[in-house]
Amino acid sequence: MKDLTGGKAVVEALRAEDVDCVFGLIGSATMEVFDALYDANDVRFVGVRDERTGTHMADGYARVSGKAGVILAGQNGPGATNLATGLAQAAAAYSPVVSIAGALSSAHIYRDAFQEVDQQALFKPVTKKTWTVTQTARVPEMIREGFRTALSPRQGPVQINVPRDILSDSASFGDFGEPKSYRNMSAPLGDADLVSAAAQLLASAHRPLIIVGGGIKQTRGYREALALAEALGAPIATSPGHGDALPCDHPLYAGQVGPRGNVVASRLAREADVILALGTRLGFNTTFYSYDNINREARIIQVEIEPTAIGRFFPVDIGIWGDARKVARQITSDLGGLKRNAAAEGWTTQFKLDRKGLLEERDRxxxxxxxxxxxxxxxxxxxxxxxxxxxxxxxxxxxxxxxxxxxxxxxxxxxxxxxxxxxxxxxxxxxxxxxxxxxxxxxxxxxxxxxxxxxxxxxxxxxxxxxxxxxxxxxxxxxxxxxxxxxxxxxxxxxxxxxxxxxxxxxxxxxxxxxxxxxxxxxxxxxxxxxxxxxxxxxxxxxxxxxxxxxxxxxxxxxxxxxx
CATH class of the missing domain: 3.40.50.970 (Thiamin diphosphate (ThDP)-binding fold, Pyr/PP domains)
Structure with missing residues (x-):
């Protein structure tokens, strides 16, 4: 056991989470944290000019590293309110950002104190969860809970408010633990019967199309997705904003679908008779929630890590709750014993010609x-x-x-x-x-x-x-x-x-x-x-x-x- 201030406990908890970069803007409410960061040579501090843009930096860091991005707002009140826009953006993108902000001293709450705002209420609509730490001894617990929540499927931002007195007070702390001791390290496979049914439906399709989204991009599951496309001999497109989920030079790559996509991929979505939505919600940017952008008659197989996303915008024939990367591997395995519809070959051949023409036109x-x-x-x-x-x-x-x-x-x-x-x-x-x-x-x-x-x-x-x-x-x-x-x-x-x-x-x-x-x-x-x-x-x-x-x-x- 060792005695630490709440500010030092925050930094030790971040180090236990293997955090190596913190974005932030200094302020008096969290000086104890910044002073502890001074001694943390293994954590890089990136000082920003605005909390909003600092949150975007943490968001970008998270999306590229696969880890949680951390933003530290030094000031309660206006320093905290500046975070809201960045956290709303991270929430919409399912980006795991852990935001920590100073908060009003506990004794001053509800007294119209300087820079007082209800931060607990403020952040609730734009985060997966928001906490306000109530005891110095609970700082590591709240940090652990924040990271666990941010990184659990579907990922997203969290907010941790730490009052000034909690940071300046001291408490006795033991081992801060390792993430593997309190975090789920697995993701679910798809139900075997539903996977088998999906493989049979795809194999029988005349005009099959795979649309991948964030579920493949975030898991870096492009190899599994492409192996499935190759086994099926079908074009594979992406939802808008996830055109990088697959290498764009693969011969079956169609690019992004929908109103923000290209004409070839979008036409595939409007004409396909079976669509495998692999780790995508088929949401606004992909479809505008309209059958103008997806074939009304298509039979849809949807694979999602978030069960409430399945069939939310379009009815599905088969809904599979599971990790998109793993389910892609399962379907590929089941396709091995099935004969594919010969008509699908002509569909894919025509797609390749159309895609080649589109790329040539762009480069002209x-x-x-x-x-x-x-x-x-x-x-x-x-x-x-x-x-x-x-x-x-x-x-x-x-x-x-x-x-x-x-x-x-x-x-x-x-x-x-x-x-x-x-x-x-x-x-x-x-x-x-x-x-x-x-x-x-x-x-x-x-x-x-x-x-x-x-x-x-x-x-x-x-x-x-x-x-x-x-x-x-x-x-x-x-x-x-x-x-x-x-x-x-x-x-x-x-x-x-x-x-x-x-x-x-x-x-x-x-x-x-x-x-x-x-x-x-x-x-x-x-x-x-x-x-x-x-x-x-x-x-x-x-x-x-x-x-x-x-x-x-x-x-x-x-x-x-x-x-x-």
Whole structure:
């Protein structure tokens, strides 16, 4: 037994969880924790400029490392409230973020004290669970419970509030334990009879399609998913935002389906007679909850680790509760003794021809000349040429970035981190810094619009001071592009609040000590992006996009405005 302050107990509990990186912003409410981190040489502290962006960093770290990402808000009240947006994003993405915030001293609760806010109530809607520690002696217990909850399927963020007096008081602590002693280390197999029925249904299909999602991506189950596709001889697509769940150069890879996907994969989903939804909810971004994006007559097999997700949006013929990676292996094994429908071969052959045509069309240059305004597809084509195979790409919300989701190449999982489920502008740059902290050996490229980068550009300070050498590509069209497109197409060009006055972001980067680059012509992109990747510093590439290259993505939301 040894006596420790609550602040030191927090750090010892984090070390017991094998935490090697903490993102945070110092504040007086948690000074005891930060003082203990000073002595923890095995834990890297990344000091951020805003708690929201720090949470995005922890989110990116979690998605790339497969571990929980940790964010420490030093101040109760406003320091804690700043976490809420980042935690809501992590919750929508099922990302295991452990958020720790200082809280009001216990004696001051309900007295309208300085910086008082009900943090327990605040975080409840945007986390899997929220705790407020009530005794110093229980600090390790609450930290353990937080990690266990965040990392249990389906994963997600948690919030731990620690009052000032709990951190400053002392208690006696014994062994902090190892995670394996109190955490489930297994995942369920699928029911054998249901797996057998799924294999038979897939083998009999004329037009089989596999759609994989986060359940394959998070478990790094691409080998099992591809082995299943090969055994079945069927195309395999992904849900939007998970185009990196599989290597994109596999001959059966179809890309992302649905309104945010590509025309070939989306057509497969509308025409398939049997669909295996492998670790995907078939949710909003995949289907818009509409049979416009999935064949109404298709027989659906759904495999999910979260039982309440099965059949939630579309009725299923076979619902299998289990780990997507393991169930894929089970179905592949059962397919071994079954004869596949000969008609499926023609379906797959036609898919391969269609996919080849799509890729050739994407790589066909349509730029009039080197001085033409830079179009989104011009940039995406250049990035396909110059980005290394092991690159990680992070994206922001907004239509310029959303157009890129299916148009870049992803070879090594994880390679695509997006805010699609929450649609958060201002996510990509900070997320990329967290991804780089988790995988310093991999190039990290963050795509952002000019508006989103303006929200978060202060984190250039974090990038430079912590040596997080990412490349941020600012697709600068000097406006809030999605909204301006809607004002153009549905509101008679009555523009208000749409145009943005930006500084030269390349110069801003230089002022922070990063490298800045500017691109004004299509023929500059390859060389400039390559230089940014090789410069050895955090880099910002300010690309002047065609301001008229606006796209109304959610046209369905404005049907009532058509013709006005």
């Amino acid at each position: 240059s349509t730029d009039a000349d080197a001085g033409a305004p830079i179009q989104p597809d011009t940039l995406f084509r250049a990035l396909r040429r110059v980005l290394p195979r092991n690159s990680i790409v992070t994206m922001d919300a907004g239509t310029l970035c959303l157009q890129a989701t299916d148009k870049l190449n992803y070879f090594e999982t994880p390679a695509l981190l997006t805010p699609l489920d929450f649609g958060l502008v201002g996510f990509s740059f900070a997320c990329g810094l967290g991804a780089k902290a988790a995988a310093p050996e991999r190039p990290v490229v963050s795509l952002m619009g000019d508006g989103g980068f303006g929200m978060t550009s202060s984190e250039l300070s974090t990038a430079v001071s912590c040596g997080l050498n990412t490349v941020t590509i600012v697709m600068n069209n000097h406006c809030w592009g999605a909204e301006k497109a809607y004002q153009r197409d549905f509101f008679g060009e009555r523009y208000i609040g749409a145009d943005v006055l930006n500084p030269p972001y390349d110069k801003l980067a230089e002022l922070y000590g990063a490298r800045g680059f500017r691109v004004e012509r299509p023929d500059q992109i390859d060389a400039v992006v390559t230089s940014a990747l090789e410069c050895g510093k955090p880099a910002v590439v300010d690309i002047q996009m065609d301001p008229n290259a606006l796209y109304s993505f959610r046209r369905d939301s404005f049907k009532h405005r058509a013709g006005k």
